Amino acid sequence: MSERRLVRIYVEGRVQGVGYRAFLVREANGLGLAGWARNRSDGSVEAVAAGPAVAIAALIDAARRGPRSAHVVALREEAAEEAEIFEAEGFVVAPTL
Template identity: 50%
Template structure:
């Protein structure tokens, strides 16, 4: 199990990015959260199987059809098992 902190930049707010990320994560048994940041980015903190995390990161580069992703920043560490599910959090 690993943990990934992901920042997604581009036109990623107001396009269903959080809802689609949550749907993808729940379908692939990933735990954590996604939220919008006030600067227009999306932040994701996720734990799970390394292969599934890598697939989520690949998906993050595309996002939903109306998104335009310009950059994805990823920091991976060991999972600490703090999440029971995956949720959409309020904007920070």
């Protein structure tokens, strides 16, 4: 079994208004991850995800691609804390920051 990993990612480019958060929710839930994705007021998308390291790696790969209409120009990742994961089951859309 893969070790548990928590990660925060910031994605820049054409990632708002193109279904990017919904794409991340589908991908993350398909991978069995917990967490959330939200738009940021600077035009980027932020996400926090928790789960097996192999599934986190797959989500990051998917986030670099995005949905067909998105254009990702930068993705940055950093460690996240357990307290940043919402109580809700699965991976959800969070309010814009």
